[in-house]
Amino acid sequence: MNADGDVVLSNMETKLPLLDMPSTHTILTQYALLKFDGADVSAFLQSQFSSDIKTLDETNAQWSSYSNAKGRMQASFLLWRRGESFFLMLRRDIADGFRRRLAMFVMRSKVVITVLEQALLLGQYHAQGGADVSPCQHGTAAGMRIDVGRISIHCVLDDEALPVLEGNLIASQAFDLYFIDAALPWISAACYEAFVPQMTNLDLIGGISFRKGCYPGQEIVARTQYLGKVKRRMFIVEASGAECPIGADIRADVTGEQAIGKVMLSVAIAPGQYRALAVMQIAAWEGQPYVDLQPPLLLSRRDMPYLIPELQSE
Incomplete structure (x- = not known):
């Protein structure tokens, strides 16, 4: 140890x-x-x-x-x-x-x-x-x-x-x-207060009840579910580079200059190759999302073990 x-x-x-x-x-x-x-x-x-x-x-x-x-x-x-x-x-x-x-x-x-x-x-x-x-x-x-x-x-x-x-x-x-x-979300200090629960797919794995009473943030969670469309989701991704740190910002040219997500969890699966959970705007996949490092770390999407509803029209 x-x-x-x-x-x-x-x-x-x-x-x-x-x-x-x-x-x-x-x-x-x-x-x-x-x-x-x-x-x-x-x-x-x-x-x-x-x-x-x-x-x-x-x-x-x-x-x-x-x-x-x-x-x-x-x-x-x-x-x-x-x-x-x-x-x-x-x-x-x-x-x-x-x-x-x-x-x-x-x-x-x-x-x-x-x-x-x-x-x-x-x-x-x-x-x-x-x-x-x-x-x-x-x-x-x-x-x-x-x-x-x-x-x-x-x-x-x-x-x-x-x-x-x-x-x-x-x-x-x-x-x-x-x-x-398994696409299971773990919030760490590097991602503290970065996401609404639906962004991490908690609604897809039984982590949110929409029938219970109030709890902190419940109004925002309910509004996201019933009045708007979930624009960010958690994806399994792979990338090749020197590092892929947890908490690093994700960007994509197609979505503009603003950061559109973060790396939630990351593991080296081979020298210079990483598999990670990335919470990011779904629209970023219309172009090439990347982790904002020098040089940029290009992300590729892997299959998920459960369905993401917003992607079912693809």
Whole structure:
């Protein structure tokens, strides 16, 4: 591990051909786990998040998000329930700020928010399995497992519940490739307040409820859904170049000089070659979108595992 506790393997690009591996696993050091408890926890979370918390039980999980009053996402996450407790997995670099933000609104509600520093999050990729991104839950309270298509996320709270994982151990950052291929959005500090939830396709993977009550940013989210057309979406892209940093601006000549998107997640799949999630204006594909670097990083679009409605007329 490096100084940040991240699993790093030497010469990963040449020794571990990620695209050809039948199965892999890693320690998800780039992600953190929060736990929510208390008599008022269900009602509190329902009033804060974009998904419908009331539909959670011990067999499923949800993609969800938290936004500011202008509908701009401050966090996206995987959420599940076990007994009377709720668990939330998100990117580590926003975890503490997110906890402090929610704590501001607890006030007199009986809610306790804890960052589970001792919890172990493991990622496992299976060569076999479907592409459905609807999460389901298995395991025990000491060793919970969330399955999302070919990805399994193990949440270990007790050493006795450690799973036996098959396949190659890979670097923590490299495992993001499988989140990219499943087109699953993760907000990090580099993309803080950059997107409205629909831009990250949360409405397409069950992360937004349009029937529940109010939550921060709900008016903007509803207006985008019912009164306007979603002009930006999240795409799987590839590019060749020296780097493809998360948070980098995306531009296209056809859409003018203004930045029309950002790189959300990026992984090197070979020396000088990247696969990424890019949130950007759909109209940019009428020309050649590029990451605004020197030299520009030209983007090519890859197939998505689920349909984007605005593209169905193509």
